[in-house]
Structure formats: structure tokens, C-alpha cells
Amino acid sequence: MAVAFNRLALTRLPTLTRSTVAPACRHHNSMTADLINNMDKKETWDRFYQENNGVRNFKNFEWFFGFDAVRDLILPLLQPQQSSDAAGRVLDMGCGTSALGPGIFRHSPWPVHVTCADISPVAVRLLKEQSKSRPVQPGHPSSSLTFLEMDCSVLQTQFDLGSLDLIIDKGTTDALLRSREGRAKAGQILRQCLGVLRQSGCLLQFSDEDPDARMLWLEGESGGLGERAAGIGVQEVGVLRGVCYYCYLITPPSRAH
Numbered sequence: 001m002a003v004a005f006n007r008l009a010l011t012r013l014p015t016l017t018r019s020t021v022a023p024a025c026r027h028h029n030s031m032t033a034d035l036i037n038n039m040d041k042k043e044t045w046d047r048f049y050q051e052n053n054g055v056r057n058f059k060n061f062e063w064f065f066g067f068d069a070v071r072d073l074i075l076p077l078l079q080p081q082q083s084s085d086a087a088g089r090v091l092d093m094g095c096g097t098s099a100l101g102p103g104i105f106r107h108s109p110w111p112v113h114v115t116c117a118d119i120s121p122v123a124v125r126l127l128k129e130q131s132k133s134r135p136v137q138p139g140h141p142s143s144s145l146t147f148l149e150m151d152c153s154v155l156q157t158q159f160d161l162g163s164l165d166l167i168i169d170k171g172t173t174d175a176l177l178r179s180r181e182g183r184a185k186a187g188q189i190l191r192q193c194l195g196v197l198r199q200s201g202c203l204l205q206f207s208d209e210d211p212d213a214r215m216l217w218l219e220g221e222s223g224g225l226g227e228r229a230a231g232i233g234v235q236e237v238g239v240l241r242g243v244c245y246y247c248y249l250i251t252p253p254s255r256a257h
């Protein structure tokens, strides 16, 4: 898996279109104070997805933006190294009802096993039912798509150490960092991710948090600076109504002795 980001290198990508992000902003604006303060709680998200969806009128909810806005960042990372036939293992962590995981499954020309995981059983059920009622065709015949209800702060109970190639976090860490009691859990999730990633793997965090704050947090929570530090990079995804969105790329520290 090729990791192309430089530490603190900001590369401008095209400005996000209003239509890709506006629905998420509208939802965001209408969230109650309860949701804003308690975005680390399963019950909050269960209620949120329940109120925003019904099986008959299901619509994917996208935090910030959807798959199309970031597909060019994600798909190149899935290309197998050398001539390996092994499918890449991808986790959409805190998937909600986003179409990101199904989008990767559909558009990756290379074999991928995509797991969409969320703490909210309501979100997982809605996404699973949608994929049954409107099946998505894989971009490669060996690809698979699965849905999992789980608390990602204990990823290592579900995934073997060094077993995943790519973890995508679109708004999940942001949600935890912005809730009253979520900061410690966000750090725990970051460390769990670094453990379950392959040495060549990476974690992408999509966020609107400024690099001055997020880079400091990432360095602190992933073990600080030095030779055995995690690799941390950032790239601008785009700007919408004056808000800049970023992609933070984190790679595991060397496990060599």
C-alpha cells in the first residue's frame, strides 16, 4: 500500500461542491444540544439514525461529504503491493449509514474485504438492510462487504493485530473529541487502530479540525515523537463555505526491534 502524504504537507484538491456537503450541513445544523454534547454515546446515535431514517425511506447520511469527494484519496491506497492476490482488508470505523464502505466495495478494481462497523445497532441494521434490498455489485469478483455492530475502542477483540490494510474514520474521532466525555475514548481508538493495522497499512481520519490542533493531539495520543513514533501526515480535502476539510493519514510505528 503506497502512502503518499508528507508530514504537514498541505496539497490543495478541488473545492468540494455545495451539493456533496450541503445535506450533511443541514443535518448538522438541526442536531440537538444533546447530540452535540453526547456524540460518544451509542444511545445518542441510535436516536439520531432512528429519527433520520425509516426502512421505507432510507437515505444514506453523510457526515461532511460522501465517497465521491474522497474516492481519489482512498482507491489508490487499495492497490496491492507487488503481485499479491490477497484482498486488502478495509474498515470503515463508525460507518453510521454512510455509503463510503459500499462505495469502496463497488469501485475498487482490486479485491477488498470491507467491514462497515458502528457502535449503533440501528445504523448497522439500516445499512445492512439497504445492502440486502439494493445489492451493490463489487468492483472485483473476490471482494466482500460485511456489517458489524461494535465499539471500536476495543477493536483488538475483533481484529487480529497487524491484520488490516486501511481504516477510514470519517467524523468518528471528531464526534468523540467534541463530546463531553469522549476524549479519552478517542485516544484509545487511535491506539487500537495502530495495533490492528499492518505495518504497511494506514488510518485516514477525515475531519474539519485544524492541523495545529489535530497534529498535536495525534502526536500526543499515538506515543509522541521520536524514532518509534507513528507516521502522521495531513492533506487538504477541500473547502466549503469557508470551512476547510482535512485528511489526516496515520501509519503505525515500526514494529522492528
Ligand SMILES: C[S@@+](CC[C@H](N)C(=O)[O-])C[C@H]1O[C@@H](n2cnc3c(N)ncnc32)[C@H](O)[C@@H]1O
Pocket (backbone or CB within 6 Å): 039, 040, 041, 042, 045, 061, 062, 063, 064, 093, 094, 095, 096, 097, 098, 117, 118, 119, 120, 123, 150, 151, 152, 153, 169, 170, 171, 172, 175
Ligand atoms: C459523526 S458520525 C459519522 C458517521 C459516518 N462515518 C459518516 O461519515 O457519515 C460518528 C459515528 O461514529 C459512531 N461511533 C461513535 N462512537 C463509536 C465507537 N466507540 N465505536 C464505533 N462507532 C462509534 C456513531 O454511532 C456515528 O455513526
